Structure formats: C-alpha cells, structure tokens
Amino acid sequence: MTPLTIADRTFSSRLMLGTGKFPSNESMRDALDASGTEIVTVALRRADLTGGNDPFANILDFIDPERYLLLPNTSGAMNAEEAVRLARLAATAGMPKWVKLEIHPDPRYLLPDPIETLKAARTLVDEGFTVLPYINADPVLAKHLEEAGCATVMPLGAPIGTNRGIETRRQIEIIIEQANVPVVVDAGIGVPSHAAEAMEMGADAVLVNTAIAVADNPVAMANAFRLGVEAGRTAFEAGQGSQLTEASATSPLTAFLNS
Template sequence: MDKPLVIGTHSFSSRLMMGTGKFSSPEVMRDALEASEAEIVTVALRRVELDNPGDTILSHVDRDRFVLMPNTSGARDAEEAVRLARLARAAGGGSFLKLEVTPDPNYLLPDPVETIKAAEILIKDGFTVLPYIQADPILAKRLEEIGTATVMPLGSPIGSNRGIRTRDSIEIIIEMANVPVVVDAGLGAPSHAAEAMEMGADAVLVNTAVSVAGNPVAMARAFKKGVEAGREAFLAGLGQPRKKAEASSPLTGFLR
C-alpha cells in the first residue's frame, strides 16, 4: 500500500495533477478530469472569472471533488504573480497556488529569479506554493528552503509533448529533495508519465497531451494508468539496465 502524497496540510491518493487549458469544450474537460481521477486541478487565472459562478471553466470543476489550484500563467515578474495570487484568494480561489512566472510568451519558460522573489512573498502571505521551475537542482533546494510545498521541474517546455529531456537534472532534484517533486510540463504520453514516476517523482502534472488528444477522456484514463504503473514500478524497485547479459559472478565465482 502506497503512502499518500502530502502537500501542505493536504493528503492525496492520486499522483496525477491535471491542467484545464486547451480543451475543445468545458464538457470534454470535465469528463477528462473525472476519468483522470486526479485530485488537484490547476486553472489559469487569466482564463477564469473567479467571482462569476457561471464561469465556463469553473462551473465544470467540482470543488467538492478537486482541490482547485489557480496558476499565475502570463505573469512576467514577481509583482504580477503576487498581485494575481492575492486577487485569486480574495475571490475564493483557495490557498493552493501554482506559481508560474514566465516572461517569454512563446516557450513559457520560468524565470528563476522572479519565481524566488514571488515565492518568498506568497509563503509569508500563507499560500501553499507549488512553483514551476527549470530542472535546476540548486534552485529547487533554494525554493524548498524558503518553504515551497513542492517543486515542479519541467520535463521539456510546456505543451511540447517531448517527454523528459531534463532527466539527469530531475534525478538530482529527486535525490536531494525534502518536498514532493512534481514533474510538470512536456509530458506527451503516458509512458513519459510512467518514466517520471519510475524515476521517483512524487507526482506529475499533465495538460496538453490530454486536452489535444483525439479522445481526451480515454487519454486521461491512460495517463492515470501510466502514473500508477510507474509509481508501482518505483516502489517495487527497478533492476538496473545492463549493456549485455552477464553471468552472475564472472570474476569472483571461483571463490565459492
């Protein structure tokens, strides 16, 4: 039996977090979220009207079932991210916050300097901060020291579906971390999610691969299985890959 994923004061049994962008309709999004069995759902503050109960996205996210994690996508510096986060909480967005400071609108890569600045302020404000970062082990440690609830290193640029291109750095982050490591961005297939979990990541966050799939609901289910399979393999203890088949003790067998 796996232990729960603990983030801040919450415990979760699902290790798959879902995004809400790019879906062809709110109904498809709702069904995909349900099929994923995720418990944490992130939503871009720029896309929603938090104070409007009829908002097309929010009205399709069951708040009894999912922890809503607003994100600051679009913020290009700490000041903007902090302002958005505070407004979101005032409008009932809860205390979970996916901190994204992405000054370039094309690759949406995170700014480490501004992310640290914003995290410091938001943690003092009482937010449970989950920062989106480059796969930089030292940056991850610095954020952990400040008090972020997780670190969320990218596998490859957001929406790129390229999988884990930052494997070596993510391995170091996992090895060194005292907070959950959530691999976020770039996971394009359930096998990528499984790979992250096999490496020992605590959770993954997926959006584009599900929302633009031919059948988003089925793909959400597939990701759920990929995450579970990878987690189970990690817990079971994976054998190390070898270049060729080897006798058990070719050099020291004579000692027996």
C-alpha cells in the first residue's frame, strides 16, 4: 500500500481508531496494537484536562505518544465556540495541535452541524491547528472546508455508532472525485467489509470505533479491520474490473467437449 500523507506527516496505516466504549483501558490498548493504527482520537472531555475525577481520566496512560499520533476530538461541542475552546485547551495542555472537529447539536443522531463546523474550522486553521472536520457527506461543504485550509475531510457513512455501513456512498464518491485533501470515512463503519468498501471506492482512510470497542473480542476485531483496510486499499491499487449486467463466462462456452 502507498503511504498516507496528512498535512506534513506520513502514515503507513490507513485505519484510525477511536477510544470510546471499550470494556477497559487495557482492551483498548491491545486493540490499538492489533489494529496497526497510527492515529488515535480521544475525546477531550475524557482526557481530564481539568484535573477532575473522570473515571477515564487516565486513558492517556494507555496510548503511547511515541507510537501513535494523538488526535484530540471536540466530541460533545454543540457549536463553534465550544469546539474552539476545547481545541485551545488541549493545545495549552501540551497535546498535539491537531484536532478532529466534531460539532453535533443533536444528541439523538449526533449529526454534524455544517454551519458551525465551517466557522470553527476557519478559526482553528487561522490559529495554526491541523483541522480534520467530521461532516455530513456533503460535497459542497467538503469543498468549502478544503478551501478553508482543513487537512482532510471526514464524511460520515451513517450516523455514529450505528454500524450500518456506507449509506451515503454516492455522495462520498463525489467528494473523493473532487477532493484535493485526504478523504477519511468516519462513522457508520460496522464491519471490515464496510472499511474495505470505503478503500475500494478510493477513500484515503477510515476511522472506526464502536464496531471494534463493542465486539465480543475487541482485539480480534481490531485485527479484522486492519485486514479489511489492507484488502480494500490493495484492491484499489491493483485496479478493479467493472461491473457487468450480463454474465460473463469464465471459460469459453463454444467448442464444448466432443467425445
């Protein structure tokens, strides 16, 4: 597989992992290892920047910053102001100046807000952040964010945590066709075949969390997603044949055996 470049960094893995919902920090650590990932996203609220008593407060102790790029996310922010504040706080606390920008005012479907996301992205890019925005599969919005200086666009396949796959396939195909920054499919990816499908379509990477964290065996599932991403990307680079309407014999049907 060719390596993936985001902003000024290069990665050999095309699978990003989230850190929510794991049964324990130990299982999370082992799943990160099995997945081969190099980019790990953490909800800023969990990282206990405030010194409070969050039971997940020590999550960062389980993620080796030498091995993984820590990607703080603004999950839980309901508007641009909250998201910007969270990102600044993370930078102040010494985390990398990268941010996965998530703004979702609706608690039921956690769908991203296009208006507030673009607004926050402009502010954060201006302040020197490397911004990876989570968005609906909206090609025009993706273009605006690219033009605003975002390092990637991260369209959703289906709402967060639903495991329903790439329901927005056509829109993501258009985003991929038009983008000059990496396209990372985020949310909805529930099984390795979904991840492989995203890569076959030409997506640059995928982000997976729920599907691995809630599996009966998260470590084995992390390995399965690693294989799925490699399968899809390898196929993309190998050059796929096209779909046909009729059947196409795999061996010539003329000259049937005469004996």
